[in-house]
Amino acid sequence: MSEKTHGVKTMRKSEKEQAAKRINYNLRIGAVITITMCVFILIGFVYTPYNPEAMDETQKLAGISWHHFLGCDNFGRDIFSRVLKGSGTTLLVATGTILIGTGAGIILGALTGYYGGWLDEILMRINDAIFAFPSILLALVFISLLGTGTVNIVIALGIAFIPSFARIVRSEFLRCKNMDYVKQAKLIGAGDLRIMFVHILPNTLPVLLSSVMIGFNNAVLAEAGMSYLGIGVQPPFASLGRMLSEAQAYLFTRPGYALSIGIFIILLVLGFGLLGEGIKELK
């Protein structure tokens, strides 16, 4: 009898513990990875062990050593310094992309979701048309129109990311706009803009925030992908994708070169992915 009660008790306890763990698991690991990465990248902006663009003929494809943590590339540039600098570039591109994507997405989604009617029909059909292309293909088109360069990459990826955010915001606005608190706001004389951005927008944040995190990941990968294809960040500037494409020629002779960059990308994406999941669980 006593054993039975004991069993029930421990089960309940472990369930509680599990629930507590479940809430924090993603968020904590995500936060730790992201913060560590961000500290690395921030340091990279101010200080790198070597000049990431300086070439040293004697150190061509040098292995891991005390002087060069991750060795040197085919021009004798310190890989660790370049990774630091490069992830900074990647992060900036991803941030810019997300800012453009969410900014325009929020405005478009709010207008179409709130007003509906012809405006909604026209904008959402255009949105569907853009959405039908993979975002990287779309960015390719924009790049061929705008030309290469870091700023152009941000604009191109940003535009390619607008439709998915516009959709998310629109569906949230559709959900909220018929709520009684919106009617109440109209009754007290609040204007449309105030209702959209002060009353409704905060209610879309939980959904928006987790999709921003996922979008951020996609942006990191898209930038890496485009730089890998050679249409992103141009040499001699470092970016993770750019370096990956340079490293592939030495995949068998110096696997550590490509691997160290790949691990950096994985950590960056993993950190934000877990953080996004964690935020989703929070609400």
Added chain:
Amino acid sequence: MANILEVSNLCAYYTEGRQIGFHKKNRKQVCKDISFQIKEGEIAGLIGESGCGKTTLVKTILGMNKEYTGEIKHYSEQPQMVFQDPYSSLNPAKKVGWIVEEPLRVKGGISKEDMHRKAIEMLKKVGLDEKFAERYPSQLSGGQRQRVCIATALMLEPKLLIADEPVSALDVTIQAQIIHLLLQLHKDMGLAILFISHDLRVVYQISDWVMIMKEGTIVERGTAEEVYANPQNSYTKTLIKTLADADEV
């Protein structure tokens, strides 16, 4: 006493479906030739079953439904409203204090301190103390939410309050409290109330006079006692008989 709201020969319509594209519009007449007046400081009851056009009538009176013929004359500022569902009438992302302050913020011309002070005063008036200002709606019960709704509606000091089934989503004990609160506010502030319900007894408790609505028309009107004691229309008779039967059981 002067009229505060005059509705004459009001016919309201409701268009089904989307109004764009090639969808066939289906325009339904919901309210048919409705006329009534509400005087300053009186409580009018509107009784009708679900789907008889009560809510459309209210929307039309408040200017949220533009499809109507007839005349609606307001002799005061915009009337305010208390909604049926206290779970969707408070913004879940905002604190109670913010929600109650918002009418003043929109109106403008008031300092932050005054706004906060007035909001707290109003919360106290509806029976909530100031610690509620820091809570989110999800932390409140249905009755407390409805009190916050009433507080928000009264912030602009309207002369007329429209209460659309304000108690039908609440427990019976809480219903009594909210009705008591409305009656008290009516006395203290000289507030006129248009009280809408499908529950005859609730309306009977609170109203000076009542209207019975069926399928978009008003079939009977009079003081609450008259209608209750001596119904003329067959629909009213059935309503009261059902009530009496329910009481016997």
